[in-house]
Amino acid sequence: MAKKKIPSLPKLLQSKIYKTGQTRGADDDVIFQNRVNRNSTVLIPYDFYEISRTAPDNDGVFENGFIVLINPTFYFTTENINDILTSKGLSLGENCLLFYETRKEWNEFNPITKNLVLAQSRINPLGGHYVARVPSTTSANDEKLNLGYNTTSLKGAGIRIYEYASSQIIKNTQIQLEFLFWQCVDSHQVALEAGMTEENIILRKESIFEICAERKLSEIGLLQANRMIDKENNTICPLCMEKLKGMGFLSRLSQAEGRAVPDLTVTEINLFHIRELRIGEFNHKPYNLGWGHHHCNVVCKDSGIIDTLKWMKSVTDKNIAEGIVF
Template sequence: MPKKTPPKLPKLLNTKIYKTGQTRGADDDVIYQNRVNRKSTVLIPFALWNKVSAAPEGEESFESGFICLLTPKEFFETDNIQQVLADKGLSLGTNALVFYQIRTDWEDFNPEDQGWSPANSRTSPLLGQYVARIAATTADHGEKISRGFNTTGMKGAGIRLFEYATTKRINECRIQLEAIFWLCHDSLDSVTEFNMIQEEAIERRDYCLAEAQNSGLLDFELLKEARMVNEQHQTICPLCLEPLSSYGFFNRLVQATGREVHDLTVTEINLFHIKELRYGEYNHRAYNLGWGHHHCNVVVKDSGIDETLSWMEGVVARNKDSGYMN
């Protein structure tokens, strides 16, 4: 018998959960791809190669491969660079590129003088030896230099290494994140208000929680330890620990009067990495992704919860000592 398909989630919620498997945004002035799957080609800085180039534990390689990026100085000023690369399993134009970001490097080590071509393939061969993203300057009237991975069908060379996740991890995170949504105290109320029939909402909730349980993704002790739920098994914000209302998944962020943006799509509740993304770790994984307030997420940024709490403690202490707080 084919597996029964559960009722569909409201579109906005379904899209929000689906997008957790995508990387953060990136504009045309950087080398990264914009909002693509986390299993895409990863970009690894040569300076960090020895420390961070290994694929996630249990994986032999990256699903969509990798590109190692060298600075012009690393390539041109390292003795016997071709052998150095070969010893690491790297080769220029095959899985490694020289990445130009500084105008003086472009002038001192101009790739066109080397007879090089800008790369435009994310898989071997890369169809070139370099890529460039150099900002325009007003002081010396320097033009913007953008070479390689800048066409409509080939925007960006790859993704940030620390944003990478395997297909399996992406799917596990989506299952767990939906389950955490259903643990909000008013989840049934919100989804029925956003066009789900009550019976279908209950069926979808029970299906998701059972799937999470059967996949080992609903261990409440681990969820509580990770700051995702409280003692009552209700969903909370990982920073402020306030129980979350599921309506925050649908409601747009409140904007200051007179500073409204007409096309704002940010909701009150967003994806929240418990342990921050960083080189050397693959933290887009189950039991490390929760839901949190947009503003709490902005405060934490890339610092991590513990470091942020220590900073906040100092802020409060100084305000008390100065008489601004009782």
């Protein structure tokens, strides 16, 4: 007997969960791609190649390859540089590029005078030797240089290495994140108000919970230890540990009077990395992704929860010592 089709989530919630599989935004003046899947080509700074060269799964292979970015000054002033690169399995124009970021690098080691070619592809071979993102210099009247990976069809060379996750990891995190939505205190009522029927809610929850059990994505002890749910098994903000309400997934962030903008898309609840993203680690994975308040996420930034809590304690301690009552 065929399995019953799993009902869809409300559109806004489905979109919110889907977007967790994408990278952060990036504008044209940087080398990164803008909001693409986390299994895209990764960019690895040469200095961090040894600790970042192996993908976290898929037998250590990045699904869409990698590009190592090399500083031009280092490349042109290092003796036997090509032999060094070869010993690491690297070759300019195949899986690594010169990355020009300053006017000084461009002027001293101009790639055009050295007969180098702009890269044309994200896949080995890269079809060139260099890429440039050099800001303008007002005092010298130099225009900015955005060269390579700047066309509509090939915008951005790749993604930040620490944002990478394989397609399977992306899927597992999305399933676990939906599980966490259903653990919110009012998720059932919120789903009803968003248009789901009672029958579809029950079927959807049962299906997601079953998948989570099969893939070991609903281990209560791990979820609690990683600040994702509390002792009542309700989803909480990893920083302030307040119970989250499902309505926060669908409600736009409240705006200060007189400063409101009509096109705000930020919701009250956002994706929250328990252990922050950092180079040398791959922290976009199950049991490290929760839901948290937008403001808590902003406070935490890239510092990590524990360091942020230590800072918050020092601030409150200093205020108390000064006699501030709150």
